[in-house]
Amino acid sequence: MKIESLVFHHISMPLVSPFETSFGRETERQCIIVEIRSEGLTGYGECVASYNPGYNYETTGTAMHILKEFIAPLILGKEVKDAPDFQYRVAGIRGHHLAKAGVEMALWDLLGKRGGKSLKQLFGGMRDKVEVGVSVGIQGSPEKLVETVTDYVNSGYARVKIKIKPGKDVTYAQAVRKAFPGIRLQVDANSAYSMDDAESLKPMDDLNLLLIEQPLFEDDIWDHHKFQAKFNTPVCLDESIVSPRHARYAIEMKACRVINIKAGRLGGLSQGVLVHDLCKEIDMPVWCGGMLETGIGRASNLALASLPNFILPGDVSASDRYYKRDITNERFALNKDSTIDVPSAPGLGVTINDESLKSHTLAKVVVN
Ligand code: OSB
Ligand code: MG
Numbered sequence: 001m002k003i004e005s006l007v008f009h010h011i012s013m014p015l016v017s018p019f020e021t022s023f024g025r026e027t028e029r030q031c032i033i034v035e036i037r038s039e040g041l042t043g044y045g046e047c048v049a050s051y052n053p054g055y056n057y058e059t060t061g062t063a064m065h066i067l068k069e070f071i072a073p074l075i076l077g078k079e080v081k082d083a084p085d086f087q088y089r090v091a092g093i094r095g096h097h098l099a100k101a102g103v104e105m106a107l108w109d110l111l112g113k114r115g116g117k118s119l120k121q122l123f124g125g126m127r128d129k130v131e132v133g134v135s136v137g138i139q140g141s142p143e144k145l146v147e148t149v150t151d152y153v154n155s156g157y158a159r160v161k162i163k164i165k166p167g168k169d170v171t172y173a174q175a176v177r178k179a180f181p182g183i184r185l186q187v188d189a190n191s192a193y194s195m196d197d198a199e200s201l202k203p204m205d206d207l208n209l210l211l212i213e214q215p216l217f218e219d220d221i222w223d224h225h226k227f228q229a230k231f232n233t234p235v236c237l238d239e240s241i242v243s244p245r246h247a248r249y250a251i252e253m254k255a256c257r258v259i260n261i262k263a264g265r266l267g268g269l270s271q272g273v274l275v276h277d278l279c280k281e282i283d284m285p286v287w288c289g290g291m292l293e294t295g296i297g298r299a300s301n302l303a304l305a306s307l308p309n310f311i312l313p314g315d316v317s318a319s320d321r322y323y324k325r326d327i328t329n330e331r332f333a334l335n336k337d338s339t340i341d342v343p344s345a346p347g348l349g350v351t352i353n354d355e356s357l358k359s360h361t362l363a364k365v366v367v368n
Helices: 060-075 083-089 097-115 119-123 142-154 170-179 195-206 222-230 244-252 269-281 295-304 354-359
Strands: 005-021 024-038 041-047 129-131 134-136 159-163 184-188 235-237 258-261 286-288 339-341 361-367
Touching: 005 060, 024 060, 024 097, 041 060, 041 097, 041 295, 060 083, 060 097, 060 361, 083 097, 083 269, 097 119, 097 269, 097 295, 119 269, 119 295, 134 142, 142 159, 142 170, 159 170, 170 184, 170 195, 195 222, 222 235, 244 269, 258 269, 269 286, 269 295, 354 361
Parallel strands: 134 159, 159 184, 235 258, 258 286
Antiparallel strands: 005 024, 005 361, 024 041, 129 339
């Protein structure tokens, strides 16, 4: 595919309710929409970097810089064959996985549109709908948390993840477990703890949790091995797994029993598929993480989660859990069985609402 032009849309989307994690509170979500023209077709991708470097060192600012100055020149006017070819071309750019992944997604959309195949078909997905859960931000009190969780359970979510941080952890998780004895429950610390805190988190082991996500430092795998050895509950790594290589390190070190796959963090959907395949070989379950995506990134997450080893429900909730107005014409709804349908139209299977995209745009950069 000859790459004829790239457009980067820096957008800001108001969230329906604030989202608080151990690294901060967001009321709006920023990201960069990547638009690529090639041979009469337009492909879209979403770079999931946000305004703050709280989850990842990348931000919308650094991503815009890397996209415009370094990634675009490597592919503009070039014949890019597929995702591996793209990865080969950008291999000289160290890190900046979120930026790379945004472009790779747009290339997948183009490949699918050109060949008349959905991303699910291109990846070899097995499911027409995938099981999903909801990620609930930190709340002011255990009572408030139970109230919020109740609303989500009533709207049909059969799996709940709660965000935790020091001082808002064990008692919060206990309150939810008490209110919902049978629900599939898990917690996510986003690197808020150190090994010195492990003992205080030990009561989590009595709550029949599916997993404890990323308790320790984002650049650490070894201490997670020590943490996992102390707990019966599976440890799941998110931030620490930035490549298929890191997934192998974590597996070999017995640092976790589950991996959260996010294409952005790994540097592209192709890398997400590789981590999926690696884990499948050794029977380690994976699930699809979320970055509060717009309809574009959400469509790609659903396609990825249709692969066979996505055994646990993903953080891929319905559109109305995030945005009143999305930038895609399609909205994703929750089915009665806590699933969401995987798009089946060519490429990502979504169309852009130009007016909505424009009204959410803070800045636009054209490279041609
Ligand atoms: O750690 O999984 C995370 C959102 C932004 C950054 C990091 C994370 C999250 C979520 C939300 O948990 C998942 C979603 O619903 O998109
Ligand atoms: Mg996480």
